[in-house]
Amino acid sequence: MSKKRLQKRPTEFVQQLSNKKDNSKKRKNIKSIAILVVVFIVFIFSFNYCSVNEHNSIRKTVKNNSKTISAEVIRISRGRGGHFASFEFFTNGKKYTGKTFYEYKGQIGDIICVEYSTVKPEINIYCEDTAPESFFDDVYISTLEVTGIFIVFLSVAFLYLKLKNPKKSIWEL
Numbered sequence: 001m002s003k004k005r006l007q008k009r010p011t012e013f014v015q016q017l018s019n020k021k022d023n024s025k026k027r028k029n030i031k032s033i034a035i036l037v038v039v040f041i042v043f044i045f046s047f048n049y050c051s052v053n054e055h056n057s058i059r060k061t062v063k064n065n066s067k068t069i070s071a072e073v074i075r076i077s078r079g080r081g082g083h084f085a086s087f088e089f090f091t092n093g094k095k096y097t098g099k100t101f102y103e104y105k106g107q108i109g110d111i112i113c114v115e116y117s118t119v120k121p122e123i124n125i126y127c128e129d130t131a132p133e134s135f136f137d138d139v140y141i142s143t144l145e146v147t148g149i150f151i152v153f154l155s156v157a158f159l160y161l162k163l164k165n166p167k168k169s170i171w172e173l
Helices: 002-064 135-164
Strands: 066-079 082-091 094-099 111-117 124-126
Touching: 002 066, 002 111, 002 124, 002 135, 082 111, 082 124, 094 111, 094 124
Parallel strands: none
Antiparallel strands: 066 082, 066 111, 082 094, 111 124
């Protein structure tokens, strides 16, 4: 009887050690995923914050000493969620360029209204982009939207991996 007891204990002990390793691996994976999500959120928040501050700084500079001029759209490029226009205009015999902050729904060759700083014409803005951006709407809400999309993408990726490997737990993937 004592031999049987001795034989059972090591297997129970090995199972306990195995469970501890599994739990440790699960905690480590959860911690890694949490860190990844937090780093992503901080990155998106920082990007949005810097972008809004840069746009508002340009608006403030142009507003202080501005002049309005016509400019020609020379390029339309795809960016964060829309099409953005690059434009050029001439003043004092020099050519200056700029870009729209928001989606532009026109075509190449369109003539648009642009405001520029009379002190530094290279600081300019499309006339329809003059409304200042807010922290709440353009930084906070935008960050939440992108984070939501990221979490949905992450969930779909985990679901795909789980369906691809049905015998493994999600923590072993």
